[in-house]
Amino acid sequence: MVIAVFTESFRPVVNGVSVSVETFARELTALGHEVHVFAPRYPGYTDNWPFQVHRLPSITTPFARDYPLPIPISGRLHRLLLDAGTNLIHTQSPFLSGWSGAFWAKKLHIPLVTTHHTIYTEYVHYAKIVPPALAKRVVIAITRRHSNRANLVIVPTEPIIGLLRSYGVIAPIKAVPTGVDVESIASAPPEWAINQYGIPEGSKVVLYAGRLAPEKNVLELIRAFALISRARSDVVFLVVGGGPSADDCKRLAASLGIGERVRFTGVLHPPHLYSCYAAADLMLYPSLTDTQGMVLCEALAAGTPCVAANAYGATSVVQHGIDGILVPGSAESLAQAALELLSDPEKLEAMSRNARENAKRFSRRECALKMLSAYNEAIQNAEKELLFKSKR
The missing domain is CATH 3.40.50.2000 (Glycogen Phosphorylase B;)
Structure with missing residues (x-):
């Protein structure tokens, strides 16, 4: 299977999302699958991974200087995804990289999986120029829209399923934790x-x-x-x-x-x-x-x-x-x-x-096998959706 992962967080930044992306990419590669990670460019950082990493143009903002934002409009994305024979796109957030991943999944007619790593409503204090109540409504709406475009939503643990349902997410949801060593x-x-x-x-x-x-x-x-x-x-x-x-x-x-x-x-x-x-x-x-x-x-x-x-x-x-x-x-x-x-x-x-x-x-291997099972489920969901649309 060829998997394209779109993420705003990746090395050298170390957080839960970047560690999760790296962990699954390593394990899936070890299991014989081909993983392509699309992430923001970090000036001065050199990649050396057992899987392929494609750096996108990025910009920094005054709100989070250590977290460059990707500019996911690179003209080479289409060719890279086609040449790799991508079977599935997996986004790691509902924001810039998520929008890009969803766009290419739709354009290439391949399944879209997204992982909800973060309870974004608990982080709105970092957006100091936006009133917290408004910021919470906006991130819930963005999360709901992006999740409902996916053939399968991944959450790290079962309690997050109920949270997403409360947001109005109706897409299939599956719990797959990130493994540790x-x-x-x-x-x-x-x-x-x-x-x-x-x-x-x-x-x-x-x-x-x-x-x-x-x-x-x-x-x-x-x-x-x-x-x-x-x-x-x-x-x-x-x-x-x-x-x-x-x-x-x-x-x-x-x-x-x-x-x-x-x-x-x-x-x-x-x-x-x-x-x-x-x-x-x-x-x-x-x-x-x-x-x-x-x-x-x-x-x-x-x-x-x-x-x-x-x-x-x-x-x-x-x-x-x-x-x-x-x-x-x-x-x-x-x-x-x-x-x-x-x-x-x-x-x-x-x-x-x-x-x-x-x-x-x-364990990393057990969690990676669960993710593979989820990918196969997403492919089946996409096939069912396509069949349903063809009969309408």
Whole structure:
């Protein structure tokens, strides 16, 4: 199968969308399929991938200088798609690259698949010139229109199906999570993180990994750390990630008197990221907006139980009472659950074993096979739609 992927997010940017695109492209290529990724051009970045990457002209905006926007009107797109013998187009957003992908799918009479990675209504605060209520209505309308043009909509987890239905999406929807490197994570040693961040022997390590941004509810995370710190003096907190709220988090930690116990690592990549999972006794994840939460999958693969906000993707990843605990997401609820587990080593160890076992469902290969099944379903949907139109 020849798959054309249209995305606004790809390396060197690292976020959930770019990681998902890279992960599926690698696995599908390894399975013998041909993947072409169409992404914005990043000045100075050189591609070196086992699949084909086509860079589109791009522009930067004052709103997100690190995220160039593609100009998907390149005259060579038509020829590239034809020459590749493209069987299916898979878009990763309903915006510029999504519009382009939908246009070419229609022009070439091939199936269109789109993935809804992001709850865009929770990100409208970044569009400062547009009133939030209006921005939410607009992104819902754009999402609905683009999704209903697709032969199949992919969502990372089941709860997002209900969200899209509430928007008025009537197209078929299928849940396919993005896989993680279960094997590498499970075998990662903790020593690098312990030595790098000066974690005293005998300490308990509570980890957060992810973007530091308002939509991730990270200030509640720091407040939870403070509550845990008051109850236990043997806990060290690791905060892995960066983002627009990083300085706010550091200031809050200092004002709450826990600055010396919180290690802000900045953005880390494997294998150093995996070492942090291995060093942690527990993962705290306060986000109320994730469609999946790949860092939760990674933590479970390391045998690290998760205390997570009971919202959207986390409810499909964390099995409450088995490999973690789901809570409302307030500082008090996060801290209470964390203290409960830290004070019960037998329960924490049982959850750790369960986490390793349950994480296997998020292996990269298993998720790629699910995506292939979804592609075949989309092809069948397109054939049925064509047959229906021919009989009208």
